[in-house]
Amino acid sequence: MVEQAQIRQSKSIQRRTGKTFHLATRVLPERVRHATYVLYAFFRVADEVVDAADTAPPDEQRRRLEELRRQALGEEETDDPVLDAFAELRAAHDIPDEDVNVFVDAMLADIDTDRYETYEELEAYMDGSAAAVGRMMTQIMETPRAAEAVPHATALGVAFQLSNFLRDVREDVVERDRIYLPRETLRKHDVTEEQVLNFEYDERFRAAMDEELRRAEALYREGVEGIQYLPEDCQFAVLLAAVLYADHHREIRKHDCDVLSTTPSLSTARKLYLLGKTRLYWAVKDDPVAVFRRVSIVPYPEDSDTTRDPGHSEPSHGRTTWFGAGRVGGRVSGWLQSFTRSK
Numbered sequence: 001m002v003e004q005a006q007i008r009q010s011k012s013i014q015r016r017t018g019k020t021f022h023l024a025t026r027v028l029p030e031r032v033r034h035a036t037y038v039l040y041a042f043f044r045v046a047d048e049v050v051d052a053a054d055t056a057p058p059d060e061q062r063r064r065l066e067e068l069r070r071q072a073l074g075e076e077e078t079d080d081p082v083l084d085a086f087a088e089l090r091a092a093h094d095i096p097d098e099d100v101n102v103f104v105d106a107m108l109a110d111i112d113t114d115r116y117e118t119y120e121e122l123e124a125y126m127d128g129s130a131a132a133v134g135r136m137m138t139q140i141m142e143t144p145r146a147a148e149a150v151p152h153a154t155a156l157g158v159a160f161q162l163s164n165f166l167r168d169v170r171e172d173v174v175e176r177d178r179i180y181l182p183r184e185t186l187r188k189h190d191v192t193e194e195q196v197l198n199f200e201y202d203e204r205f206r207a208a209m210d211e212e213l214r215r216a217e218a219l220y221r222e223g224v225e226g227i228q229y230l231p232e233d234c235q236f237a238v239l240l241a242a243v244l245y246a247d248h249h250r251e252i253r254k255h256d257c258d259v260l261s262t263t264p265s266l267s268t269a270r271k272l273y274l275l276g277k278t279r280l281y282w283a284v285k286d287d288p289v290a291v292f293r294r295v296s297i298v299p300y301p302e303d304s305d306t307t308r309d310p311g312h313s314e315p316s317h318g319r320t321t322w323f324g325a326g327r328v329g330g331r332v333s334g335w336l337q338s339f340t341r342s343k
Helices: 004-017 019-025 030-050 058-072 081-092 097-112 119-140 146-167 169-176 183-188 193-197 203-225 232-254 268-284 288-295 327-341
Strands: none
Touching (some): 019 232, 030 058, 030 097, 058 097, 097 119, 119 146, 146 203, 146 232, 169 193, 183 193, 203 232, 203 288, 232 268, 232 288
8 A cells, every 4th residue: 555655755746846737636536646646756756867867877777767667567676665656556556567668668768869750750759758647547547438538548648748848849958958849840841950959939930839739739629528538526637737738838829939938837826727717617517628628728620709718819709608698607707707807
């Protein structure tokens, strides 16, 4: 059984290194929340091995990751409380060895790979670094409709990571000499690698970024479709995570996609605003897709102005179709309008 000390350490790691995900994790039910802290801490332990390139040679990084793999799979004892907790969690929730292996393989790939020729190559990497994470989450949630949920969880995990990559272009170059924008996308828009490395922003780079933002947004739409298959007590937390991560696109576009000059981020006030806004809509209609379409920045091709809420840049009309025409509907609608204007 995972001990409280292990949970506290895992929670501390998540709170320190994954503030956006930590907020969404806090609204999970306790039965899943504590396990999620352990999962995230395990991912960070592996990630930090890769990010230690300045202090550890590649062979030492590989050796440590292979050791971590064996410990995570319960094949080797460890005195690391996070790895010990993860090994217990993996066994308790029947997390497939394959998902652990593809995750560690992705971390190993990060040691040697810092550029991706095509999106398909990047997608293969993200199957381990992001999609496997989504699949593990469905396991610890004890999802009864897992077969239906997993493809959507995979898409949502990839969407989250793409948003991070698109937000962190400058940071990845400065700190890791990595470019996660596919070379084929850059070439399509006549953007050179040297331009990215020299942080030379122009309309061509903006167009390349816009293409990748749209790709990620399609994955958000696909991923959110599957939230309905998750246990009811987990749906809001996953929906909130999708709203929060997707909102980085609003910040990126607010800077006209210039992520070469700065790294956009969500303020604590913005995150809390989105938490409150999502919770209010969820209280009225606990339909993940409907709430996401209403609250998030992600566009839906078939949407008209009537399906967006007052917090979007587009005008919104016909809110009574969402809340109904009754007194309660009008009161909640007015509350939301006031809440939005306060921002």
